[in-house]
Amino acid sequence: MNDLTNARFCEYTELISRKLSEINEMLHSAGGEGIVSERCADAVWWSLSSGGKRIRPILAMEFCRVCGGLPENAVDAAAAVEMIHTYSLIHDDLPCMDDDDYRRGRLSCHKKFGEAFGLLAGDTLLTHAFGAAANSRCLSDGQKAEIISKLAEYAGIGGMIGGQVLDLSFENGGCDSVSSLLKMYSKKTGAMLKCACEVGCISANADKEKRSAACEYAENLGIAFQITDDILDVTQTTEALGKPAGSDEKQHKTTFVSLNGLDDARAAAAEYTEKALKALEAFDDNDFLVDLTRHLLNRKN
Ligand code: GRG
Numbered sequence: 001m002n003d004l005t006n007a008r009f010c011e012y013t014e015l016i017s018r019k020l021s022e023i024n025e026m027l028h029s030a031g032g033e034g035i036v037s038e039r040c041a042d043a044v045w046w047s048l049s050s051g052g053k054r055i056r057p058i059l060a061m062e063f064c065r066v067c068g069g070l071p072e073n074a075v076d077a078a079a080a081v082e083m084i085h086t087y088s089l090i091h092d093d094l095p096c097m098d099d100d101d102y103r104r105g106r107l108s109c110h111k112k113f114g115e116a117f118g119l120l121a122g123d124t125l126l127t128h129a130f131g132a133a134a135n136s137r138c139l140s141d142g143q144k145a146e147i148i149s150k151l152a153e154y155a156g157i158g159g160m161i162g163g164q165v166l167d168l169s170f171e172n173g174g175c176d177s178v179s180s181l182l183k184m185y186s187k188k189t190g191a192m193l194k195c196a197c198e199v200g201c202i203s204a205n206a207d208k209e210k211r212s213a214a215c216e217y218a219e220n221l222g223i224a225f226q227i228t229d230d231i232l233d234v235t236q237t238t239e240a241l242g243k244p245a246g247s248d249e250k251q252h253k254t255t256f257v258s259l260n261g262l263d264d265a266r267a268a269a270a271e272y273t274e275k276a277l278k279a280l281e282a283f284d285d286n287d288f289l290v291d292l293t294r295h296l297l298n299r300k301n
Helices: 003-030 035-048 055-066 071-093 109-113 115-134 141-155 160-169 178-203 208-235 256-260 262-282 287-297
Strands: none
Touching: 003 035, 003 055, 003 071, 003 115, 003 287, 035 071, 035 109, 035 115, 055 071, 055 178, 055 287, 071 109, 071 115, 071 141, 071 160, 071 178, 109 115, 115 141, 141 160, 141 178, 160 178, 178 208, 178 256, 208 256, 208 262, 208 287, 256 262, 262 287
16 A cells, blocks of 8 residues: 555544444443443454454545545445444354354454454444444435445445355355355445445445446446455465465365366456556545555455
């Protein structure tokens, strides 16, 4: 990353960290005095405060900026997207899903707090994501309604959940074509990235052309991002990833790498990244997004 990108990245990370801390305080007080609700809020914070890359909230704030808005105006919507993303990671790690012990460099939520609290922490994040968007002080009622609708659409059965369902149906060799795999990637991983970009656009009242370019960008970024994830799973250590390396093979998952091999996977990730970069040409002052997109292709976790 160049210096300018790095500075803006830090600025956005700071903005989202502050917002998530406020949400943490609210969750601790909203549950009342009870020890049980304290434990649930602690479980939420365990996952939310760990070392996630914050790519989705950063995209939301930056798309707001490149569409002419103040990045701060998108911070509530950005926090909502990060909360839904974090809930999906907590539930994805549960024994009934991937059964992973580590996430974001520490014990997964259910390993630290027990399975029931892992489930409830995810539920809390999902529920309060809608609250964060609905209670935003920087957005109009119309913007809030549209953002809430997008969160439901992209997190739901036509989006991320639908992708997870497809992923489960592909276990033990159930997926034999790249096109089916990419359809699943577009939902499981792409949907919440698209959601992030779109809520950023909505926060700036962006026009139809800008919104459609943002969706085209996110569609391609989502696929590049998930193929890169497949590559990292077989090339990086558990320490570097902050979650178990080699878990795709262990769980007999079909991935781009298992279907077509590492070289093809690298070429495909680069190809989808180029398509994403092309979509960014619709935006003036797109240097940060261009640099971030290239950085995501070369990331190590
Ligand atoms: C309802 C029981 C139940 C489970 C739902 C929704 C769901 C399970 C799973 C969602 C699918 C999922 C986890 C997709 C993974 C997408 C992905 C590549 C995540 C990693 O994103 P990063 O690298 O993670 O941005 P950080 O930790 O940096 O935020």
